[in-house]
Amino acid sequence: QVHLVESGGGVVQPGRSLRLSCAVSGFTFSTYGMHWVRQAPGKGLEWVAVIWSDGSNKNYADSVKGRFTISRDNSKNTLYVQMNSLRAEDTAVYYCARGIAYHYYVMDVWGQGTTVTVSS
Amino acid sequence: QSALTQPPSASGSPGQSVTISCTGTSSDVGGYNYVSWYQQHPGKAPKLMIYEVTKRTSGVPDRFSGSKSGNTASLTVSGLQAEDEADYYCSSYAGSNNYVFGGGTKLTVL
Numbered sequence: 001q002v003h004l005v006e007s008g009g010g011v012v013q014p015g016r017s018l019r020l021s022c023a024v025s026g027f028t029f030s031t032y033g034m035h036w037v038r039q040a041p042g043k044g045l046e047w048v049a050v051i052w053s054d055g056s057n058k059n060y061a062d063s064v065k066g067r068f069t070i071s072r073d074n075s076k077n078t079l080y081v082q083m084n085s086l087r088a089e090d091t092a093v094y095y096c097a098r099g100i101a102y103h104y105y106v107m108d109v110w111g112q113g114t115t116v117t118v119s120s
Numbered sequence: 121q122s123a124l125t126q127p128p129s130a131s132g133s134p135g136q137s138v139t140i141s142c143t144g145t146s147s148d149v150g151g152y153n154y155v156s157w158y159q160q161h162p163g164k165a166p167k168l169m170i171y172e173v174t175k176r177t178s179g180v181p182d183r184f185s186g187s188k189s190g191n192t193a194s195l196t197v198s199g200l201q202a203e204d205e206a207d208y209y210c211s212s213y214a215g216s217n218n219y220v221f222g223g224g225t226k227l228t229v230l
Contacts, residue, residue, distance in 0.1 A: 035219070037166075044123070044224035045158070045166060045209050050217060059217035062121050095165060101172070105154045105213035108177065110165040 002026035002109050004096050009114030012086055022079040022096030022111055030054070030074040033104030036081045038092035039113075048094070049081060050104060064090075086118045124149065124210055124222035131228040132200045140225045142193040142210030148220055150191035154213035157186060157195045160224075161206045169208075170195060197227070205229045 008020040022034070036048040049060045049070040058070050069082040079096050093115050097107035125143040132138040142149065142157075149155055157170040168177045170186040173193060183198045193212070197204055210222040 037221075044207075045160075045211075045221040046123075047211075047219040047221060050219065057217065061218075097166075102152075102154055103213060103217055105211075105219060106156055106168065106171040107158070107166075107211070108168045108171075110167070112165055 002098070004098065004109060004111035006094060006096055006111045006114035009094065009116045011117045011119060013120050014087060014118055016086055017082065017084045018086060018116060020081045020083065020094055020096075020114055020116070024077050024079070024096075024098075027098070029072075029077040033099035034070075034072060034079045035097045035099050035104070035107055036068075036070060036079075037095045037097055037107065037110075038090075038116075039095070040089070040092040043092075046092075050099065051079070052104070083116070086116075088118050090116060091118045092116060121214065121218060121220055124212060124220055126208075126210060126222035126225045128223070129226045129228065131230055132197075133230045134200050134202065136200050137196060137198045138200060138227065139194050139196045140208055140210075140227070142195070142212075142222045144191050144193075144212055144214075144220070146191060148212040148214040149188065149193050149210075151215065152213050153188070155186070155188060155193040156211045157184075157193075158209045158211065159206045160209065166209065200229050202229050 093113040098109040158166040
């Protein structure tokens, strides 16, 4: 089966950094684009970042541009997001999702999420 | 990157039909047939239901259908069942490798 497992969440002070990981199994990771999507407590889904299958192309939501960096290691079947200069408004459950179809716009498989809390 | 507009809530009795709208702009919903719908039960990860406006993903009952007119996409759930009670989110490709979600609609089965 296809599995995506996020890890790395926790409580962090404003201004600090955190790196999330998403370990995948059950499919050929290197042939799929990948996304990070977040959900603040009681709120809706917010797209965060996308990375192409070979890592050649990346893009970010305006809310995280310049602070977050998405990356992947296809040899380790793992997706990452490095989150710097964290703010209270970054508090959310962070999901990784597999992207398919045109520019990977369809997020067809999701992980269970990892919770990030930014608080002093 | 403004969120797509969805009604906060929708409801219907078992067996009835309900339609959830998702309004964007010509830069996203209206500009591409790349609209998806996701179902999310409390405490769970989102689940893909519909993609490319009208296509159901494997295992999704044909009670779920999608459509689009202009800048507004819609999800219709026919023959409502108790297990359909969940939050529903639309999403659209928005050009230049940007993606946008709707604010979500809480569907209640009365």
